[in-house]
Amino acid sequence: MTKPEFVYVTYISSTPEKIWNALQDPEMTKQYWVQHRNASDWQVGSPWRHEDYESGKVDIVGKVVESTPPRRLVLTWASPADAADAAKHSRVTFEIEPYEDAVRLTVTHGELEPDSPMLHGITKGWPIVLSGLKTLLETGKPMPMTARRRTKPPQ
Amino acid sequence: MISPVDEEKVFKALADRSRRQLLDRLRAHNGQTLSELCQGLDMTRQAVTKHLALLEAANLVVPVWRGREKLHYLNPVPIQEISERWIGAFEKQRLRALQDLKKALEGENDDQT
Numbered sequence: 338m339t340k341p342e343f344v345y346v347t348y349i350s351s352t353p354e355k356i357w358n359a360l361q362d363p364e365m366t367k368q369y370w371v372q373h374r375n376a377s378d379w380q381v382g383s384p385w386r387h388e389d390y391e392s393g394k395v396d397i398v399g400k401v402v403e404s405t406p407p408r409r410l411v412l413t414w415a416s417p418a419d420a421a422d423a424a425k426h427s428r429v430t431f432e433i434e435p436y437e438d439a440v441r442l443t444v445t446h447g448e449l450e451p452d453s454p455m456l457h458g459i460t461k462g463w464p465i466v467l468s469g470l471k472t473l474l475e476t477g478k479p480m481p482m483t484a485r486r487r488t489k490p491p492q
Numbered sequence: 493m494i495s496p497v498d499e500e501k502v503f504k505a506l507a508d509r510s511r512r513q514l515l516d517r518l519r520a521h522n523g524q525t526l527s528e529l530c531q532g533l534d535m536t537r538q539a540v541t542k543h544l545a546l547l548e549a550a551n552l553v554v555p556v557w558r559g560r561e562k563l564h565y566l567n568p569v570p571i572q573e574i575s576e577r578w579i580g581a582f583e584k585q586r587l588r589a590l591q592d593l594k595k596a597l598e599g600e601n602d603d604q605t
Contacts, residue, residue, distance in 0.1 A: 344565035464572035
């Protein structure tokens with residue numbers, strides 16, 4: 338196994354089941370994942386895509402590598418232009434573990450191309466998405482900035 | 493929402509130049525071992541260990557074990573949570589101020605016509 342490049346952790350006062358559901362339910366993702374949804378049947382080997390909730394514009398594609406509800410989800414991750422080029426696919430692992438009276442959510446993103454636009458995008462994106470998910474699950478309300486569609490990358 | 497206890501830990505962890513230096517080093521090169529982090533630093537290994545423990549407690553550094561090697565990763569999520577808490581509030585206030593200004597100006601306009 339290669340060394341992961343990025344590891345993001347957030348502690349959320351919630352349950353593993355709710356967090357698992359929040360990663361896949363379009364009505365949830367649109368509130369914290371910049372107005373996007375994750376579409377798939379979530380079976381191992383199936384494709385998944387990250388698309389705009391309203392327009393359906395696909396921004397990320399990949400396959401479901403592993404799915405162990407509600408603990409572990411592993412996806413490959415690529416821009417649609419690189420869909421056919423497996424060498425350009427990175428890998429995202431979600432790990433959901435109960436921790437004291439909360440749940441620890443760890444997102445590991447590895448196998449990224451050095452200096453790629455994808456690498457720069459995700460380093461800005463993951464902290465925003467995870468902190469938005471935490472706020473949504475803990476308060477029931479999205480943060481204004483994560484419920485909004487991002488029209489240009491943050492500066 | 494970041495809990496008040498966690499927020500305190502994050503601010504305390506960030507309030508030290510040596511700890512910020514360690515975060516900067518991880519930002520430049522993520523996933524380093526303690527030995528790698530100590531290289532070229534004007535700090536003892538013990539001091540670095542202590543600083544890393546505080547950074548881990550604040551969830552700003554995440555340890556990942558690979559075999560017997562402990563790798564350290566920069567985790568900016570708590571900083572994002574704090575930033576959104578404060579910036580979110582300011583943004584709301586600014587929008588309310590604009591709303592008030594709009595109302596006031598429109599009111600003025602009504603008076604003139």
